[in-house]
Amino acid sequence: MDQQIEKQIRQNFEHLHENGEVSWEEYKTTKYIEEILESYGCETETFQECPGVVGKYGNFDGTVPVVALRADIDALWQEVNGTPCANHSCGHDSHMAMVLGVLYVLHSLKDIKNQVAVKFIFQPAEEKAAGALKMVELGVIEEVDYLFGVHLRPGAEVADGFATPMIGHGATKLMEIEIDGEDAHGARPHLTHNAVNVGTQLVQAINQIRMNPSVPHSVKVTKFHAGGPNTNIIPGKASLSLDLRAQTNEVMEELEEQVDHIFKTIEFQYGTKITVGAINQIAAARTNDEAITVMKGAIESELGEAYTLEPTVTPGGDDFHFYTIKKPELKATMLGLGCDLKPGLHHPQMTFNQDRMLDGTKILTQAVLGVYDIRAELSKLTN
Structure with missing residues (x-):
């Protein structure tokens, strides 16, 4: 991956990690992301009713499928080292950094913009299990054909360096x-x-x-x-x-x-x-075989078949799955990224291998381009 893109991903993560905001209060986060999206040529949409921002990149004339990437943007309110604060102990800061990283990679590829139609959905209030439903209500996924998400996984579910093409939340x-x-x-x-x-x-x-x-x-x-x-x-x-x-x-x-x-x-x-x-x-996950196949191919392309796991079942939950509940024809799946996450999700001292954000960015990019059957071109230009 280009060193400048890698640097941007890490800088975005550091800023978002240090400036977490709790559910329904993510207005500074929204503004920060909106400015980045616009600087890379995205048409953006924000909302009077709530925080959150959507960026559209590429060709939305109806001739190609619309692929969306969703990142949750809220932090948890926790006591960290004796101080109550908004804390990204669920990895949403990394999710935002990876999805922005996909934009950076796409923008670096020649002649890609006219071949793709990508929506970048930065959704509030996942921790309140309400943000996805609000995005549906606001019409964010009406034109979307494919939807990909990402979530860091604890080591007990996905080992460091491995990835799964589907998280089977309950x-x-x-x-x-x-x-x-x-x-x-x-x-x-x-x-x-x-x-x-x-x-x-x-x-x-x-x-x-x-x-x-x-x-x-x-x-x-x-x-x-x-x-x-x-x-x-x-x-x-x-x-x-x-x-x-x-x-x-x-x-x-x-x-x-x-x-x-x-x-x-x-x-x-x-x-x-x-x-x-x-x-x-x-809601529990509704799986889609086509989306899982695309994501599996993307993981294999970047990590290799030996590091590609089968779909993973977890007792945790995520409001990502309301998108497919409300739009059953949507082809959706969530990438599960192994990253040496410890002691666990929602622990106030949660840490993970930040290098895996680069893997996640490349996998998500490959998944997007895999929908358009142009994954091989990405390998030539970024490896």
Whole structure:
């Protein structure tokens, strides 16, 4: 790869890493990327409703397929070395740097611009499982035929130097639950239903859910708060959080039905109200053989067949898959990049082999050009 392009990729990563922004607040990130896209001849689009930016590069007259690359742009809010901050511990900074790197490589190739139609989608709020749906609502993928994403993978899934042409994320649903009753004096327990008892019954019932073990799934309570500083008050209210996971969308639906049945049963048993508040949900991956084949060829071209893995299944989630849920004819897949990532995704001290961003850039570029059957030309010009 050209040394100047490599330098730009690393500089972009360093800037984005040092200037992370949390979900729905990525306005400086949006501006930074927008300026880069425009400096390389992209037609850009930003949105009044939310942060995020889309760049169009190439020939959009309808004579060639439209290929999109998606990078998530939000960071997590975490305590790092004792200081709360926006922290890119999920690798989104590297995803942005790699997708921008594809633009740099395409721009360096002679006579490519008229042969391709590439959309660069920089999407907000992946960590809130809501950004992809917002991009769909805004019409970003209406003209797109192929969609490629990328995500760093922990070593337990993809070893350093290897890559997989598809990440088989599972479905995720995060729920906020409120038990809504009245407080009572500690000497008069007959006047209320103790929210601690109600919540404990809910936890026990959740833990007793049994479904077919052949498809990975789990449901667990991740927060339980009831009562205040006065120990002589029986709390009527409590708040809980639930985390539901399933490897398929169908099993997730079954899991949701069982949880809903538990809510209704406990409401009837105690005569209290259980309210479901905020919900964040991520769909399981919908695979596309054609997109996977293109990405597999791209990996083999850059890393070699020995370093090309089969599609990888993971219990994690990503809102990338809402694009294919909302547009089933879309040919989409997500590159999984092995990069010696440790201790793990979302760990505040996460590190990875930054040299792998160069591999990821080349693989994504090969995937784009593979759609147009011009991958061989890229090898001649960049190796």
